Amino acid sequence: MTQRDALPSLGDGLPVVAIDVGGTTMKVSGVGPTGAMTAPRRVPSPPPGPGSADEVVRIATDLVREESERLGVSPAGLGIALPGVVVEDQALGVYSENLEWHDVDFRAAFAQTLDIPVAVAHDVRAAGAAETRLGAAQGASTALVLAIGTGIATSVQVDGRLHVGRGYAGEIGHAVVEPGGEPCVCGNRGCLEATASAGAIRRRYERDAGTQVDGAKEVLALAAAGDPVAVAVRDSAFDALALGLSHAVTLLVPDVVVIAGGLSEAGDALLVPLAERLERLVRYGPVPPLVRAHLGEDAGLVGAALAARDALAPTGAAQTSR
Amino acid sequence: MTQRDALPSLGDGLPVVAIDVGGTTMKVSGVGPTGAMTAPRRVPSPPPGPGSADEVVRIATDLVREESERLGVSPAGLGIALPGVVVEDQALGVYSENLEWHDVDFRAAFAQTLDIPVAVAHDVRAAGAAETRLGAAQGASTALVLAIGTGIATSVQVDGRLHVGRGYAGEIGHAVVEPGGEPCVCGNRGCLEATASAGAIRRRYERDAGTQVDGAKEVLALAAAGDPVAVAVRDSAFDALALGLSHAVTLLVPDVVVIAGGLSEAGDALLVPLAERLERLVRYGPVPPLVRAHLGEDAGLVGAALAARDALAPTGAAQTSR
Numbered sequence: 001m002t003q004r005d006a007l008p009s010l011g012d013g014l015p016v017v018a019i020d021v022g023g024t025t026m027k028v029s030g031v032g033p034t035g036a037m038t039a040p041r042r043v044p045s046p047p048p049g050p051g052s053a054d055e056v057v058r059i060a061t062d063l064v065r066e067e068s069e070r071l072g073v074s075p076a077g078l079g080i081a082l083p084g085v086v087v088e089d090q091a092l093g094v095y096s097e098n099l100e101w102h103d104v105d106f107r108a109a110f111a112q113t114l115d116i117p118v119a120v121a122h123d124v125r126a127a128g129a130a131e132t133r134l135g136a137a138q139g140a141s142t143a144l145v146l147a148i149g150t151g152i153a154t155s156v157q158v159d160g161r162l163h164v165g166r167g168y169a170g171e172i173g174h175a176v177v178e179p180g181g182e183p184c185v186c187g188n189r190g191c192l193e194a195t196a197s198a199g200a201i202r203r204r205y206e207r208d209a210g211t212q213v214d215g216a217k218e219v220l221a222l223a224a225a226g227d228p229v230a231v232a233v234r235d236s237a238f239d240a241l242a243l244g245l246s247h248a249v250t251l252l253v254p255d256v257v258v259i260a261g262g263l264s265e266a267g268d269a270l271l272v273p274l275a276e277r278l279e280r281l282v283r284y285g286p287v288p289p290l291v292r293a294h295l296g297e298d299a300g301l302v303g304a305a306l307a308a309r310d311a312l313a314p315t316g317a318a319q320t321s322r
Numbered sequence: 323m324t325q326r327d328a329l330p331s332l333g334d335g336l337p338v339v340a341i342d343v344g345g346t347t348m349k350v351s352g353v354g355p356t357g358a359m360t361a362p363r364r365v366p367s368p369p370p371g372p373g374s375a376d377e378v379v380r381i382a383t384d385l386v387r388e389e390s391e392r393l394g395v396s397p398a399g400l401g402i403a404l405p406g407v408v409v410e411d412q413a414l415g416v417y418s419e420n421l422e423w424h425d426v427d428f429r430a431a432f433a434q435t436l437d438i439p440v441a442v443a444h445d446v447r448a449a450g451a452a453e454t455r456l457g458a459a460q461g462a463s464t465a466l467v468l469a470i471g472t473g474i475a476t477s478v479q480v481d482g483r484l485h486v487g488r489g490y491a492g493e494i495g496h497a498v499v500e501p502g503g504e505p506c507v508c509g510n511r512g513c514l515e516a517t518a519s520a521g522a523i524r525r526r527y528e529r530d531a532g533t534q535v536d537g538a539k540e541v542l543a544l545a546a547a548g549d550p551v552a553v554a555v556r557d558s559a560f561d562a563l564a565l566g567l568s569h570a571v572t573l574l575v576p577d578v579v580v581i582a583g584g585l586s587e588a589g590d591a592l593l594v595p596l597a598e599r600l601e602r603l604v605r606y607g608p609v610p611p612l613v614r615a616h617l618g619e620d621a622g623l624v625g626a627a628l629a630a631r632d633a634l635a636p637t638g639a640a641q642t643s644r
Contacts, residue, residue, distance in 0.1 A: 085607075142487065156573060158480045165464060165575030168607030175572040176565065176603050188605040243498065247569035250497040251478060253487030281498050283510040285407075285490030 010035035014076035018305035023098030030067035079308025086122035119311035126303025128155020135294035147261035242277030260293035332357035336398035340627035345420030352389035401630025408444035441633035448625025450477020457616035471583035564599030582615035
C-alpha cells in the first residue's frame, strides 16, 4: 500500500548501523562504506515499563552485531532514533510515553555494551533531517516536517539548523486548537493531536458512528464515499491541522512543509484540502508548498544513519542546535 | 506614566546614529564612542503615500547631520529601523501599511544622500535584538519579544540567531485565533491582532459599550474597576494573546518571552493573567517566564544603534539570518 522511494544513498563514508525505536517495533539498517543502506529489518520493541530502556540497549547491541555480519565490515558507529522527548547532545531520553522511561542516559548505557560511538537522535527530528538533506525538503533553509500518525509533531529547521528546544521543540500536537475541546492524553483539552492524529480520527469516528474501523485511512475512504459522520470527522481534523500549521507557518515562514507519518499515505486526499485551508488562513505572508514526505516510514531510520555518520565526521554536516 | 530603564550603553566603539521610523514619529539618537546614547528626539514621520520613502530618507539624512553636531564627532554609520515587512540584508522595505511603500531599496536611496554605511533593521526584530542583548532577555538562546501595540508581532530568536523568514517571520498578529472572528485590516477574520492589539481593545470596547475611550489602557482600568463590557473585552483579548503565544511557545520552547509595545505598560495587569492562561494552555513542555521589556518604547532605537555598530564591526555580533 505504501508508495515510497527506495532508501537513499548516504554517499561514501564510514560504515554505520542505524536503528529507529518505535513504540511497537525497532527497525535496523546497515550502511556500507558506499552509503547504501541495507533493507530495513524489524524486531518487536520491548514492553513498556521499568527496564524498557535497558532492553532497548540490549536489543540494539544484538542488532549491531547482526548488521555487522550482514555488512561484512565492522560498523564504526551506531545512530539510534528514540521516541518521546530527547536531548541529542546529552544522549538523554527525557521521557517516553510509549515505552515509559524517564531521564535515561543512553550514552552511559551503551558504554557498557558497545565499544563504538553512539549518536542519539530524536525520531521526529531525525526524520526531519532525513527529509531535509535527502528527501522532500532538500535545499530548504527553513522547513517543517510534520509527522501525523499516532501523535502529531514537527521537526523545526530554522535557517539551516535543526532546533531542539531542550528536547520539546515542535510538539505542536499539544498546541490547543480548540479550547475546552476533545480530551488529550497529555491531560489537556483541545490539543491538535486529540482532534487530528490518525488515532484521534479513528477514535472519534468509532465514537460518533458507533461502529469500528480499521484506522484513519478507512475513515478517509468512508468520507470520500460520502459517509456524513466520516466527512464531519475528517473535515474537523483537517481544519485543526490547518489551524495548527498556520500558526507555525506565520511564526517561521518556512520554505516548505513536508507532510509525513502514517496519515501522509492518504496523499492528495490530505494534501489538497490541507493546502486549501492553509491558503485561507495565512493571508499576510507567503504560504509554503505542502509536499508529501519522500522517505515515508523509513525517514527516522535514515535520520539515525545520518546522525551516526555526522558524529563520526561532523565537519560539513547540518548543525543541530541545543 | 511609562516606567522604564535609562537607555543602555552600547560599550566602546565607533560613533553612529540610530533612527527608528514609526507610523507617526521618527526618533533619533546619537551614539558616542563610549557607547552612551543621547536622549531620543522626535520628529513627525512623513504622510503615507507615494514619496513617503524618499521623505524618510531626506529627513533621516538631516537628522544624521544634526546628531553629528550634538555628538561633536562624525558618525561612522547609520542604523535605521523600519516598520512593516523588511529584509535586512538587502536593505529592502518590502511593504509598509502605515507609510504605504512597496519594495523600496533603502541602500540605493541613502547612497544618494549619505556617504556612510547604512544598516537597515526591522523595528520588531531590532527591538528583539536590543532586549536580547541589552534588556530583559539577556543571555537567552531562544527568545520571543512580543510587541503588543497598534499591531502585534514578535521577534524570533532561535538558538542565538534572529530569524528573518524573508521579512515575514513573527507576524503572529495575523495568525488566526478564532476562525470567522473579528475582521482584520489584512482582509482576514479572527486574527490575533483583530482581537487583542491595543487598537482592537479600544475599538471593541467603544463598539460594545457605545462610548469613547482614550485607549486600551483606559479599557484595562475600566475592567479593573469592574465595568462588565471592559472585563469581557479584556478577557477575550488576553485569551487570544495566550492562545497565540501558546502555539509559538509549543513550537519553539523559548527560554523567555518578553512582552513589549504599548500594552506592556499595563505591567502585571497584563503579565499575570497572561502567564496564568499560558500555564493552562501549555501542558506538555516547559512554560517560559513572561517578563516585561526593559527598554520600553526605545527598544527599536537601541536595536537600530546595534545594527549600525554591527555593520561596522560585524565580528562577534549576534548573527541575523536570512
